[in-house]
Amino acid sequence: MDFVAHQAQLVQARLRDNGGFNGDRVTDCSLPTLYAAGGDWLKSVVEKSDLRGSNFSNTRMREMLFAHCQLRGVRWRESRIERVEMYFCDLNELDFGLSTLRRSKIHACEAMNAIFSGGQIAVTRFEETKLARARFDGALIMRSVFADGRLGGASLERADFGAARLIDVSLRGANLMGASFKGATLIGVDMTDAVLDGADFKGASAIGCHFPRGFSLEG
Amino acid sequence: MSDESRPHDTDPAAKVAAELRARLRTLPANELVELAAQLTTTYVLEGVVPLSRANDATDLAPDSAGEETFAQMLKRLKAGKRDPLLERFLIDGDNISVRIDGYGVLPLTEYRRPNAPPASAGVTVTTTVRQPSSPGAATSIYNRSLYQPDAPAPTRASPQPAQPASTPAQQRAAATQQPQGQPGAAGQPKKEGENKDRFALIELD
Numbered sequence: 331m332d333f334v335a336h337q338a339q340l341v342q343a344r345l346r347d348n349g350g351f352n353g354d355r356v357t358d359c360s361l362p363t364l365y366a367a368g369g370d371w372l373k374s375v376v377e378k379s380d381l382r383g384s385n386f387s388n389t390r391m392r393e394m395l396f397a398h399c400q401l402r403g404v405r406w407r408e409s410r411i412e413r414v415e416m417y418f419c420d421l422n423e424l425d426f427g428l429s430t431l432r433r434s435k436i437h438a439c440e441a442m443n444a445i446f447s448g449g450q451i452a453v454t455r456f457e458e459t460k461l462a463r464a465r466f467d468g469a470l471i472m473r474s475v476f477a478d479g480r481l482g483g484a485s486l487e488r489a490d491f492g493a494a495r496l497i498d499v500s501l502r503g504a505n506l507m508g509a510s511f512k513g514a515t516l517i518g519v520d521m522t523d524a525v526l527d528g529a530d531f532k533g534a535s536a537i538g539c540h541f542p543r544g545f546s547l548e549g
Numbered sequence: 550m551s552d553e554s555r556p557h558d559t560d561p562a563a564k565v566a567a568e569l570r571a572r573l574r575t576l577p578a579n580e581l582v583e584l585a586a587q588l589t590t591t592y593v594l595e596g597v598v599p600l601s602r603a604n605d606a607t608d609l610a611p612d613s614a615g616e617e618t619f620a621q622m623l624k625r626l627k628a629g630k631r632d633p634l635l636e637r638f639l640i641d642g643d644n645i646s647v648r649i650d651g652y653g654v655l656p657l658t659e660y661r662r663p664n665a666p667p668a669s670a671g672v673t674v675t676t677t678v679r680q681p682s683s684p685g686a687a688t689s690i691y692n693r694s695l696y697q698p699d700a701p702a703p704t705r706a707s708p709q710p711a712q713p714a715s716t717p718a719q720q721r722a723a724a725t726q727q728p729q730g731q732p733g734a735a736g737q738p739k740k741e742g743e744n745k746d747r748f749a750l751i752e753l754d
Contacts, residue, residue: 450583452591470580472587473597495576495584498599515572518601535572537565 334358345369350389382420421459460485467492467510475500483524603628620645620658 333341335358342364344351350369356376364384371389377397387407397417401424409429416434421441428448438458445465452472461476467490476484476499483503492512496519503523513533522540531547541547573581591597620643627635639646645657 450587452587453595453597470583470587473591473600475600495580497584497588498601500600515576517569518599520600535568537568537572 331355332357456484461489462486463488463490465490466494469494471496471499473498476504477502478504598625598628 331344331353332355333344338359338361341356341359341361344354345364345366350366350371351374352370352372354374356374356379358377359379361384362380362382364381366389367385367387369386369389371391371394373393375395375397376399377395378399380400381404382400382402383404384401385405386409387405388409389406390410391414392412394411394414395417396414396419399416399419401416402420403423404421404425406424406426407428409426410432411429411434412432414431414434416436416439418437419439421436421439421444424441424444426444426446426449429446429450431446431449431451431454433452434454436454436456436459440460441456441464442460442462443464444461446469447465448468449466450470450472451466451474452470454474456474456476458478462485464486469491471494476486478484483505484501486501486504486506486509488508488510489506490510491514492510493514494511495515495517497515497517499516499518500520501524502520504521505525506521506529507525508528509526510530511534512530514531514535516534516536516539519536519539521542524542526542526545534547536547573584576584592599620640623635623638623645624640626632627638627640637648639648639654643658646654647657648654
């Protein structure tokens with residue numbers, strides 16, 4: 331079913347009745363502080379909609395597309411996200427703690443100060459997404475790519491990877507100025523040409539990683 | 550553990566393995582379980598190629614082989630198997646070339662047919678009106694339309710919905726019926742009778 335502009339109340343009714351979306355399309359709807367916790371969303375499209383401050387905790391989302399959405403400060407904790415694509419969304423201050431993100435793509439979004447603490451991120455691509463001061467502490471990140479097509483490296487300055495486990499992750503050319511990797515486990519992480527000025531690797535362990543030329547963990 | 554029994558082993562792989570063991574031993578049990586589950590799901594069950602072996606392709610791994618194009622499949626095979634034969638294929642987007650000794654690099658997809666299936670015959674007829682390219686062509690003695698009656702133009706300006714195709718006999722009938730109301734059409738023979746119609750039909754053919 332398609333919901334447009336003034337049908338925000340119908341969207342809420344749909345969520346209430348079905349517990350989620352399935353094959354639906356929500357366009358141009360203003361739904362700030364929407365409560366949709368515990369739902370199951372499948373194969374739906376949400377675009378150009380305002381969902382800031384909403385609560386999607388404990389939801390299960392598969393094969394979803396969010397495009398040009400306002401998702402600032404959305405509470406998305408302990409959710410299971412699979413094959414979800416987000417384009418040009420405002421994800422600043424998103425709370426994605428303890429959630430699972432798998433086979434997903436986050437493209438040209440802003441996720442500054444976003445929280446991915448304790449989450450599990452696998453086979454996921456962050457592209458042209460601003461992740462300055464984002465928190466990945468305690469997260470398990472596997473086979474994922476942080477890239478920026480225009481500037482050459484991902485924007486991750488002052489990001490927090492404390493006690494995180496990064497396995498087979500590409501941070502090639504990323505801007506990691508002032509980032510924290512305290513106590514992190516880095517296995518097969520590619521940091522070639524990354525900017526690591528002021529990055530903190532205290533207690534971190536790097537096995538089979540590629541660092542910028544002239545950089546050493548001991549130094 | 551054989552590696553632990555040889556602390557002074559100079560083999561780099563053994564050193565890496567030893568470091569890995571030492572680090573994993575420090576992780577709490579629940580984190581180890583998470584790690585093992587993710588590793589197994591990603592690399593064993595889903596068969597995702599590690600980034601280091603995916604060459605420059607940093608896109609997400611395809612969900613299923615059935616959705617791949619031929620170029621993507623070749624790319625995946627090249628990344629997965631270091632086969633000298635596959636290395637001869639060069640893939641640039643959807644374009645595939647092959648390197649042959651003595652012939653250089655030959656494109657394979659230059660004359661590739663479009664992916665869309667061809668439209669079935671007789672379902673949709675799309676024709677355009679062709680204007681005479683020069684004013685002389687309209688009045689040329691070789692312009693057959695000057696010698697034909699004012700029959701409906703054989704070309705249509707816009708795409709038509711599916712219609713049963715008219716047989717040549719029906720077209721001839723339409724062409725011969727119309728001039729009856731226009732006896733003085735240009736180039737029309739003025740004789741009347743069956744013989745004249747017969748000759749007109751021959752001429753149309």
